[in-house]
Every structure is written in structure tokens, then in C-alpha cells.
Amino acid sequence: MKLLIKNGTIVNPKAGKGFIGSLLVENGKITKIAKGDLAADGAETVNAAGMIVTPGLIDLHVHFRDPGFEDKEDILTGLEAAAAGGFTAVCTMPNTSPACDNIGTIEYQTKKAAREGNGVRLYPIAAASKGLKGETMAPIGELKEGGAIAISDDGKPITDSSLLQRVMQYASSFGLMYVSHSEDTYLSKGGQMNESYFSTLYGMQGIPAVGEALSVARECLMAQYLGLPVHICHVSTKMAVDLIAYFKAQGVKVTAETAPHYLSLTDEAVGSYDTNTKVNPPLRSEEDRQALIAAVKSGIIDALATDHAPHHEREKNVEFNTAPSGMVGLETAVPLVYKLVHDKHITVERFVELFTAGYGIFGLEGGTLTEGGRADITIIDPEYQWTIDKNMFRSKARNTPFHGFHVKGAVFRTIAGGKTVYTRAY
Amino acid sequence: MKHLLGIENLNRDQIMHILETAVSFEEINQRQIKKVPTLKGLSVINFFAEPSTRTRMSFEVAEKRLSADSYNIAVSGSAITKGETLSDTALNLQAMAPDCLIIRHAVSGTPHMLAQIMDCSIINAGDGFHEHPTQALLDAYTIQKKKGKLDGLKVALMGDIAHSRVARSNIHLLTKTGSHVTVAGPATMIPKDIKKLGVEVTYDPKEAVKDADIVMMLRIQEERESGLMYPDRREYAKFFCLDEKLLSYAKPDATVMHPGPANRGVEIDDNIMDGDRSVILEQVANGVAVRMAVLYLLLGGSNS
Numbered sequence: 001m002k003l004l005i006k007n008g009t010i011v012n013p014k015a016g017k018g019f020i021g022s023l024l025v026e027n028g029k030i031t032k033i034a035k036g037d038l039a040a041d042g043a044e045t046v047n048a049a050g051m052i053v054t055p056g057l058i059d060l061h062v063h064f065r066d067p068g069f070e071d072k073e074d075i076l077t078g079l080e081a082a083a084a085g086g087f088t089a090v091c092t093m094p095n096t097s098p099a100c101d102n103i104g105t106i107e108y109q110t111k112k113a114a115r116e117g118n119g120v121r122l123y124p125i126a127a128a129s130k131g132l133k134g135e136t137m138a139p140i141g142e143l144k145e146g147g148a149i150a151i152s153d154d155g156k157p158i159t160d161s162s163l164l165q166r167v168m169q170y171a172s173s174f175g176l177m178y179v180s181h182s183e184d185t186y187l188s189k190g191g192q193m194n195e196s197y198f199s200t201l202y203g204m205q206g207i208p209a210v211g212e213a214l215s216v217a218r219e220c221l222m223a224q225y226l227g228l229p230v231h232i233c234h235v236s237t238k239m240a241v242d243l244i245a246y247f248k249a250q251g252v253k254v255t256a257e258t259a260p261h262y263l264s265l266t267d268e269a270v271g272s273y274d275t276n277t278k279v280n281p282p283l284r285s286e287e288d289r290q291a292l293i294a295a296v297k298s299g300i301i302d303a304l305a306t307d308h309a310p311h312h313e314r315e316k317n318v319e320f321n322t323a324p325s326g327m328v329g330l331e332t333a334v335p336l337v338y339k340l341v342h343d344k345h346i347t348v349e350r351f352v353e354l355f356t357a358g359y360g361i362f363g364l365e366g367g368t369l370t371e372g373g374r375a376d377i378t379i380i381d382p383e384y385q386w387t388i389d390k391n392m393f394r395s396k397a398r399n400t401p402f403h404g405f406h407v408k409g410a411v412f413r414t415i416a417g418g419k420t421v422y423t424r425a426y
Numbered sequence: 427m428k429h430l431l432g433i434e435n436l437n438r439d440q441i442m443h444i445l446e447t448a449v450s451f452e453e454i455n456q457r458q459i460k461k462v463p464t465l466k467g468l469s470v471i472n473f474f475a476e477p478s479t480r481t482r483m484s485f486e487v488a489e490k491r492l493s494a495d496s497y498n499i500a501v502s503g504s505a506i507t508k509g510e511t512l513s514d515t516a517l518n519l520q521a522m523a524p525d526c527l528i529i530r531h532a533v534s535g536t537p538h539m540l541a542q543i544m545d546c547s548i549i550n551a552g553d554g555f556h557e558h559p560t561q562a563l564l565d566a567y568t569i570q571k572k573k574g575k576l577d578g579l580k581v582a583l584m585g586d587i588a589h590s591r592v593a594r595s596n597i598h599l600l601t602k603t604g605s606h607v608t609v610a611g612p613a614t615m616i617p618k619d620i621k622k623l624g625v626e627v628t629y630d631p632k633e634a635v636k637d638a639d640i641v642m643m644l645r646i647q648e649e650r651e652s653g654l655m656y657p658d659r660r661e662y663a664k665f666f667c668l669d670e671k672l673l674s675y676a677k678p679d680a681t682v683m684h685p686g687p688a689n690r691g692v693e694i695d696d697n698i699m700d701g702d703r704s705v706i707l708e709q710v711a712n713g714v715a716v717r718m719a720v721l722y723l724l725l726g727g728s729n730s
Binding site for chain 2: 192195196197199200201202203204206273314317318319320321322
């Protein structure tokens with residue numbers, strides 16, 4: 001099986017400047033990358049004229065709800081949504097039921113993805129504590145054997161600093177890093193949206209930015225004290241960005257991600273009382289949004305991650321305070337973030353770096369196009385204009401605040417391990 | 427106007443039109459037979475998902491005096507206790523083709539959600555700590571009767587501003603009509619960036635009350651899940667209770683208001699509450715006329 005991608009701009013930041021060229025895929029591997037044309041007899045040819053050809057993107061923060069909440073999403077539909085979003089690898093968070101804190105659950109996930117999945121790679125992030133309860137350590141070594149690439153109590157941050165220290169240290173003996181959902185849950189208790197003028201206007205309990213910052217500061221100080229790396233999830237505030245910049249300058253091994261919605265929307269959007277705008281951390285102020293754009297440009301933020309958080313429509317079709325937090329993100333990430341390229345905030349190379357940095361952060365194979373390397377490739381049509389329609393999602397879930405948004409930039413084709421896992425029907 | 431969801435989206439003319447309409451309904455309330463056939467044949471559902479004495483009764487009285495058919499649902503006696511969602515409840519009520527639904531709910535934005543689901547008029551009778559538009563309208567009506575105007579007045583609004591829907595609706599209304607509002611309370615009760623709503627902020631009740639035409643007190647709320655906003659009732663009363671001494675800073679003819687229910691001796695002293703400057707029970711009386719006006723304008727009245 002041969003696939004020839006030609007006439008596209010190959011954007012592969014790790015290998016230098018982009019160029020218009022061709023790329024030949026054979027038996028799941030990239031066998032040839034060349035400037036200009038390539039000839040290949042019997043190959044399926046993809047004309048990528050006007051498009052960019054990039055290493056397969058990775059989403060280092062998704063929730064696939066499997067096992068336990070398969071009415072929201074399951075591993076197979078999640079992987080389909082990933083493919084449609086241009087991702088050839090995803091890292092799944094452990095808040096399933098049972099939680100991914102035991103060998104049985106993690107093997108169920110990796111085996112289901114490998115045997116029945118579409119070829120998009122699934123990398124589990126396992127629980128840091130048993131039952132995500134923040135009380136005792138999960139069997140981290142065994143979870144590593146089962147395929148865990150990092151550990152986290154995502155959504156339920158560890159409040160006990162002693163446990164945090166032990167988790168980070170113990171996990172480091174197995175080469176695993178702690179991934180922090182940074183939130184002071186005392187300050188966010190009862191909160192529905194960002195604390196701001198808009199929470200005052202809309203009459204909602206606010207979640208203050210300082211809660212995220214306090215937690216980020218603690219995690220970074222602990223990382224500095226222990227000399228260990230830490231990864232900060234879904235950064236949403238300027239305060240957290242400033243802290244991460246400070247600790248990076250101190251030489252602390254901290255990496256950070258933000259999500260497309262924090263670059264696209266602000267807390268003003270909650271005024272619709274649309275529960276699809278409810279997310280944790282919450283949509284923040286315009287000042288925070290601008291600080292995040294500057295941080296993805298400067299490198300203070302290393303990576304984009306969607307925090308894809310599917311919920312059933314019936315769960316969201318309730319009073320605002322009753323609705324669960326979260327929005328789907330896999331199938332809208334590329335156009336939302338590509339807007340930063342169109343608006344000249346970032347280069348196309350930086351765009352690709354942001355969506356491939358996860359490989360480096362977690363030490364995974366991928367993130368570059370090389371001859372002999374795995375054929376994980378994403379082809380993006382940067383000029384294609386379309387309207388986001390939640391009813392077209394591959395995901396089971398429809399909880400997006402971006403339904404009806406006009407966007408420019410679309411995933412044209414996704415190739416995972418040499419196999420086309422998604423083609424956009426124009 | 428189909429719904430009354432809040433004051434924020436009303437303009438001054440709409441507000442004044444409602445208040446003018448209420449004048450003729452006040453007259454009806456003074457007759458021996460306090461009933462007119464204005465809304466005969468129309469059905470109004472009162473759906474109070476939070477405890478209420480004044481507002482619920484006031485709406486029901488207003489509906490009946492306009493000859494509307496009123497129906498009451500209490501959450502404790504409804505299928506919501508069997509796990510039915512609010513949106514399903516709303517669809518089922520809609521199937522019975524009411525003309526209006528009055529909703530009181532603990533969650534901000536719930537009336538807006540129902541306005542999207544249902545075809546009938548929705549009146550917000552208080553949502554979370556967002557808005558309570560008929561309370562602000564009846565307060566404005568009371569102020570206008572007392573002071574003859576709604577502009578150029580100095581209004582002190584004191585207490586738990588952060589968790590008060592009455593505060594927000596009154597701030598919107600009084601700033602739209604050209605009065606000057608100062609909010610006061612301990613810093614824990616002042617929500618972020620409230621100045622952007624066009625009010626002054628002080629933590630000193632004396633400063634707020636100084637030369638005030640209107641002193642409007644708010645109830646302290648003890649049922650907040652994020653914890654108490656003050657140490658205890660005794661300490662709160664010591665520093666923030668409206669008593670003779672505090673009221674002496676206001677203009678001699680200042681009017682004292684409270685939306686109820688009041689905590690006597692905590693935010694307002696008994697002799698102020700029962701004193702001759704208090705219009706607390708007039709507020710309640712005016713509430714019926716104002717709600718009759720709102721029902722009339724939404725359901726049967728002139729276009730506005």
C-alpha cells in the first residue's frame with residue numbers, strides 16, 4: 001500500500017524550514033521526503049496543493065469516558081473524533097469509572113484502542129491516587145507497565161502537599177511525570193464561571209484566577225524543590241502564565257498547555273446562560289486571553305491540548321449550576337487555533353510545534369516527519385472556510401459553544417501509521 | 427415585550443411605562459371590589475422553586491384581581507422530586523398551553539432557559555443572585571410615590587450585594603433613571619468590579635447613608651455554600667445594622683426600604699423597621715399594583 005502526498009507545503013519544524021514537496025508512504029512508514037515532485041507507480045496520490053503537510057498532531061489531554069460513561073463517549077468514537085480533528089495520538093485522562101488506577105482498566109483501554117480502534121494512538125495518563133481521592137498513591141509502577149505515560153488526578157487536584165511530594169518522587173522512579181490540574185478547590189467551591197465583572201453582572205458565583213495561580217505556584221515550587229519535571233494542564237489565567245514564565249526562567253522543568261477555548265472565548269460568553277460555556281477552568285477575561293495568546297507565541301505555553309470533555313446533551317440541558325463542566329474540543333481545535341496564524345499572532349511553524357509538543361513532553365515517538373519514521377501525517381487546508389456544525393461531529397457528544405461559528409482552516413486528511421483515518425468531504 | 431427576564435435589558439422609557447401603568451392598577455386595589463376582567467380566560471402558572479411568601483402571594487393576588495386563572499406548582503409536590511428535569515417539566519407545562527409562567531429559581535439564568543424552551547411569556551420572579559425585576563419595579567414605584575421622582579436621588583444600598591438579585595435589579599433600574607447609588611457592606615459582600623455598573627462602593631455604612639434620600643437594606647443570607655461572609659450575627663449587627671444612629675446621617679426625610687424577609691436586629695433595628703420613615707409594608711402593597719401592570723402589559727395590554 002503506497003500513498004503519495006504531493007504539491008503540499010511540508011511544515012516540519014524539527015527539520016528546518018518548510019518547503020513545497022512530496023512525501024511517499026509505504027507500509028506504514030514514510031519512505032521518501034523530497035522537494036518538488038516524486039514519482040511512485042501504483043500509489044494513491046493526494047494532491048495537497050495549497051495545503052500544509054505536518055507531523056500527525058497529538059492531543060495531550062482528552063477524556064474518553066470509557067469505561068463507565070459510554071453514553072458520553074467511548075474509546076472508539078473518541079479516536080474517530082481525534083482523527084477528524086487531525087490528531088494521530090491522544091493522551092486520555094484517568095477519570096473513568098472505575099478510575100484508571102488499576103492494571104485492569106488501563107489494559108482494557110490500551111487493548112480496546114489497539115484492537116478495535118482506527119489506528120490513532122491512545123496513551124493513557126493514569127491516576128496518581130487510588131480512586132482519584134487524593135489520599136493514597138495508585139500503583140504507579142504497575143500502571144506504567146500497563147502503558148501509562150504520565151500520572152494525574154485531573155479534575156480532582158491533590159490538595160495534600162505531602163501526597164503530592166510522594167507521588168512526584170515515587171513516579172519519578174518509574175520515569176513518569178505528574179500532570180497537574182491546578183485549582184484551589186476551596187476557592188472554586190460553588191463557582192460557576194470566572195470571577196469578574198461578568199460574574200457580578202450575571203449573578204454567578206465566581207471562580208477567582210488566584211485559585212489557579214496558587215496551585216501552579218505550589219506545583220512549580222515542589223518541582224523546583226525535588227528537581228523533577230511537572231506539567232501544568234489547561235492554563236487559563238495571566239497569573240499562571242506569569243508564574244510559569246518565572247519558574248521557567250529559574251530553570252524549573254515545567255511545561256504547560258492551554259486549550260483552544262481559552263484563546264477563543266472569554267467569560268462574557270457565559271451571559272447566554274448556555275451550559276456549553278461552562279468549563280473548568282472557566283472561560284476567563286479578555287486580559288487573560290491576550291496573555292495566553294502572547295504565551296503560546298513566546299513559548300511560555302509549550303502545547304495546545306483540547307481538554308476534550310464530552311457530556312451527553314441531556315446532562316447539559318439543565319439549569320446552569322446543575323450542568324457538568326466541560327466541552328468537546330477535538331474536532332474544532334485546528335480551525336480555532338489556526339485563526340492565530342491568520343491573525344499573524346503565530347507562524348505556521350509555531351502552530352505545528354504547539355500541536356506536536358506533547359510527544360516531547362511525554363517522551364513519545366512522533367512529532368516529526370522523517371524517512372523511515374512512522375507515517376503519522378496531518379494535512380491541513382488553511383484557507384478552507386466552513387461553519388462548525390455539532391451535528392457533524394464524530395464524537396458522540398455535542399457540547400460545544402462553537403456551534404455555528406464560521407472558521408477558516410480545516411483538517412483535510414489524517415494519516416495514522418500510514419492508514420488514512422480521516423478524509424474531509426468537500 | 428413578551429418576557430420580563432430582568433431590568434438590565436429594559437430602557438428608561440419601558441421602565442417608566444410600566445410604572446405609569448401601575449398607577450391605574452393601584453386604584454383598583456383601593457376599591458371595595460378589587461377585581462377587573464382584564465385577563466379573563468388567560469392562564470398563569472406560578473412556579474416557585476424556592477421559598478417565597480411575598481412575591482408568590484403578590485403575583486397570585488395580582489393575577490386573581492385581573493381575573494386570570496392562576497395555578498401554583500411547588501417543587502416539593504412536583505415530579506421534579508421524582509427526578510424529572512426542569513426542561514422536561516417546562517415542556518409538559520407548555521403542552522397545557524399556559525399564557526404566562528412566573529418562575530422563581532435558585533439558579534441564575536433559569537428564566538432565560540425557560541424562555542427558550544416555552545412559547546408563553548416568562549416573568550422572572552427572582553433567579554439566583556442575578557435579577558428580581560418586579561422587586562426593583564415595585565421599589566421604584568414606591569420611591570416615586572414618596573419622592574415624586576426617580577432621578578437625582580441619593581440611594582444607599584446596604585448588605586450582601588454579592589448574593590443579592592434585588593441589589594442588581596435595583597442598581598440597573600436606579601442608574602438608568604438617573605439616581606446615584608452607593609453600595610455598602612463588608613468587603614466580602616461586595617462583588618468584583620461592581621463599580622462598572624455605575625455605583626459607588628464603600629465599606630463604611632455611615633458614608634453610604636450620609637445625605638441619602640433612600641436607605642435600602644438587604645437581608646443577610648446565611649445559606650451560602652461558600653461559607654459565611656461575616657463572623658456572626660452579633661458582629662454584623664454591631665457594624666452594619668441600620669439603627670437610629672446610622673440613620674441620623676441620612677437626610678431627615680429619608681425613606682427606609684427593605685425587600686423582606688428582614689432579620690430584625692441584624693441588618694435593621696426594630697424601631698427603624700416599624701418607624702415612620704419605613705415604607706416596607708407600602709412596598710408590599712405597591713408590589714401587587716406593579717405586578718398587575720406587568721401582567722397586563724405582557725399578556726393583554728398595549729404594545730411596549
